[in-house]
Amino acid sequence: MTASNHHQPHLSSDDPRIMLDGEIGQFESVPPYPPRTEREAEFYSLRDGEMFLNMGPQHPSTHGVLRVVLKINGERVVDLDPVLGYLHRGVEKLCENSDYHHIISQVDPLEYVSSLFTEWAPVMAFEKLLDVTVPRRAEYIRVLTGELLRVSSHALYQGWMALDLGGLAPILYSFIERDEIVEMLAAITGQRMLFNYFRIGGVNGDLNHEFMSRLGDWMSRALKEHETNIGLLNENEIFVRRMRGIGRVDRDMALKMAVTGPNIRAAGVPFDVRRAHPYSVYPELDFNIPVRGSNGGGDSLDRYLLRLDEVRESLKIIDQCLHNMPDGPIMARLPRLLRPRPGRAWAAVEAPRGLYGTYAISDGTDQPFRMKIHDPSFVNMQLVGQLMKNNLIADTMAVMASLDPVMGGIDK
Amino acid sequence: MDRLLRKRLETRFDGKLLGPVRQRHDETEIHVGTADLVEIMNALHDEADLKFEILADLAGVDTGDQMQVTYHLWSEMTPDWLRVIADGLPRDNPRIPSLTGLWPGAEWMERETYDMFGIIFEGNRDLRRIYMPPDYASFPLRKDFYLADDAARSPGGGVRHMEQTHVPAQASPNAVRRTVKTR
Numbered sequence: 112m113t114a115s116n117h118h119q120p121h122l123s124s125d126d127p128r129i130m131l132d133g134e135i136g137q138f139e140s141v142p143p144y145p146p147r148t149e150r151e152a153e154f155y156s157l158r159d160g161e162m163f164l165n166m167g168p169q170h171p172s173t174h175g176v177l178r179v180v181l182k183i184n185g186e187r188v189v190d191l192d193p194v195l196g197y198l199h200r201g202v203e204k205l206c207e208n209s210d211y212h213h214i215i216s217q218v219d220p221l222e223y224v225s226s227l228f229t230e231w232a233p234v235m236a237f238e239k240l241l242d243v244t245v246p247r248r249a250e251y252i253r254v255l256t257g258e259l260l261r262v263s264s265h266a267l268y269q270g271w272m273a274l275d276l277g278g279l280a281p282i283l284y285s286f287i288e289r290d291e292i293v294e295m296l297a298a299i300t301g302q303r304m305l306f307n308y309f310r311i312g313g314v315n316g317d318l319n320h321e322f323m324s325r326l327g328d329w330m331s332r333a334l335k336e337h338e339t340n341i342g343l344l345n346e347n348e349i350f351v352r353r354m355r356g357i358g359r360v361d362r363d364m365a366l367k368m369a370v371t372g373p374n375i376r377a378a379g380v381p382f383d384v385r386r387a388h389p390y391s392v393y394p395e396l397d398f399n400i401p402v403r404g405s406n407g408g409g410d411s412l413d414r415y416l417l418r419l420d421e422v423r424e425s426l427k428i429i430d431q432c433l434h435n436m437p438d439g440p441i442m443a444r445l446p447r448l449l450r451p452r453p454g455r456a457w458a459a460v461e462a463p464r465g466l467y468g469t470y471a472i473s474d475g476t477d478q479p480f481r482m483k484i485h486d487p488s489f490v491n492m493q494l495v496g497q498l499m500k501n502n503l504i505a506d507t508m509a510v511m512a513s514l515d516p517v518m519g520g521i522d523k
Numbered sequence: 524m525d526r527l528l529r530k531r532l533e534t535r536f537d538g539k540l541l542g543p544v545r546q547r548h549d550e551t552e553i554h555v556g557t558a559d560l561v562e563i564m565n566a567l568h569d570e571a572d573l574k575f576e577i578l579a580d581l582a583g584v585d586t587g588d589q590m591q592v593t594y595h596l597w598s599e600m601t602p603d604w605l606r607v608i609a610d611g612l613p614r615d616n617p618r619i620p621s622l623t624g625l626w627p628g629a630e631w632m633e634r635e636t637y638d639m640f641g642i643i644f645e646g647n648r649d650l651r652r653i654y655m656p657p658d659y660a661s662f663p664l665r666k667d668f669y670l671a672d673d674a675a676r677s678p679g680g681g682v683r684h685m686e687q688t689h690v691p692a693q694a695s696p697n698a699v700r701r702t703v704k705t706r
Contacts, residue, residue, distance in 0.1 A: 144657050147651040147657065148649050148651050199654040201663060207664075366576050366577065367625075368627060369577070369626050369629060370628065388549070388597065454547065456548070457550055457595050457604055457606060466579055468579055468580050468595065470582050474702075480703045485580040490632070492631075493628055523654070
């Protein structure tokens with residue numbers, strides 16, 4: 112080869128060879144930085160026949176902005192690497208720089224589907240720091256609104272689940288149900304999504320006539336409508352076949368992966384914070400903890416069906432709340448500026464997606480020194496990496512949707 | 524407050540706990556050293572009268588003069604939450620053994636704590652940043668990382684600090700302006 116051959120022939124921009132010559136269209140490496148851990152190095156090295164498929168961060172069925180790097184061999188997923196952080200807002204840091212009352216609105220957009228629960232855990236932790244007793248009426252209102260939101264969240268889950276599997280109709284019915292619930296919550300909170308309703312020592316507003324009439328109207332047909340919505344999906348053969356047998360989680364795996372919520376109960380572990388570590392007025396209420404998959408673990412269908420069981424229990428709780436609702440104040444008497452004594456407190460509630468916890472440290476000022484938020488979706492999301500191996504790409508969405516992640520909570 | 528749990532912990536881990544077992548509301552709190560952490564956690568998880576099988580949370584804390592890692596555990600044997608605080612990690616090189624051997628699900632929680640505090644969990648197979656981009660260089664939840672508009676500890680503290688945009692006079696790159704008593 113002579114030296115002159117090293118010179119590239121002149122290419123005009125319309126020359127078809129321009130895309131074939133040289134290194135155009137080739138990456139130096141994926142990802143474009145040296146691997147930071149052995150696991151990353153192992154994941155990003157391809158064996159024969161394997162390739163990467165980047166899903167997201169704008170994939171519509173990732174329940175937020177999640178990116179998943181799939182390593183695939185043909186139609187099979189060999190391994191996957193979820194990449195988080197596209198929604199990270201640094202809420203914990205913001206909370207450490209906000210006073211105690213302000214935090215309630217800071218944490219609202221975390222898990223935007225059931226944001227009363229994101230308020231409930233911090234508020235409970237601060238009440239522990241301050242040694243406040245919440246009036247019973249306020250506790251009943253919290254349980255009532257919380258369970259309403261649980262029903263709406265599970266309804267939305269049902270719709271998303273179907274949407275991820277290609278069914279368009281159920282989400283429309285889910286949103287009818289959700290809309291009725293957020294409308295009645297809007298009557299007392301003024302908001303449809305980020306309620307900012309719970310307060311340290313109580314709740315922001317009492318139940319009013321509009322809420323009660325909407326609730327009464329809805330309760331008279333809620334169970335029937337729920338059964339109708341169930342029939343839409345549960346009797347659909349394609350849906351059931353695609354869900355059954357994939358993403359099996361057994362008791363041991365669920366405990367080891369620190370999973371909580373419906374996902375652990377669908378694996379045969381009856382862990383529900385409402386019963387396991389009772390808070391608020393749940394000890395006074397009569398309801399069951401549905402458990403599925405106790406023989407050999409639960410699959411995606413079990414996780415789906417378990418949430419439907421939970422809706423029925425929630426309706427039972429709402430009914431009892433309405434019958435037992437005591438009279439009295441809705442706020443404890445507290446100063447405007449809160450300065451709890453130095454100390455630590457941990458409080459956890461059972462959110463629709465699992466244990467939602469807050470760990471707060473007070474240093475005696477009006478802002479928490481440290482506030483850690485534990486979001487169940489964050490932990491549950493880890494299961495995807497375990498469950499997807501050797502499954503089909505198309506099943507990734509079915510498994511992921513059955514775990515019910517909300518990226519707002521995962522990314523904090 | 525579960526007095527029996529306190530007794531059990533005091534007799535079982537006699538001499539290994541840093542400081543007394545503390546109880547408040549429905550929480551029991553023990554402080555342990557990083558050297559004993561894995562042994563104590565294994566005992567808490569495995570032994571029939573403790574059985575703390577559920578890892579509810581893992582949180583890093585920068586107290587201003589040291590780092591801590593806090594674990595919240597749940598067991599069916601006690602009505603209390605158990606808080607295990609691994610104490611005394613130096614701020615310039617915080618290292619602690621990973622608990623992914625016991626709970627593989629702690630992997631992401633440890634990654635998050637690493638991302639936010641720079642605490643290194645020895646034995647975690649995948650300890651890289653989880654929220655912040657790979658080329659990010661600092662650890663945002665450390666107490667020497669403060670927001671640009673944070674003048675909360677300034678002489679005007681207590682009024683709306685978000686309105687105060689100046690950098691406080693005593694702020695220097697590595698200054699910790701807020702500390703908390705650890706025990």
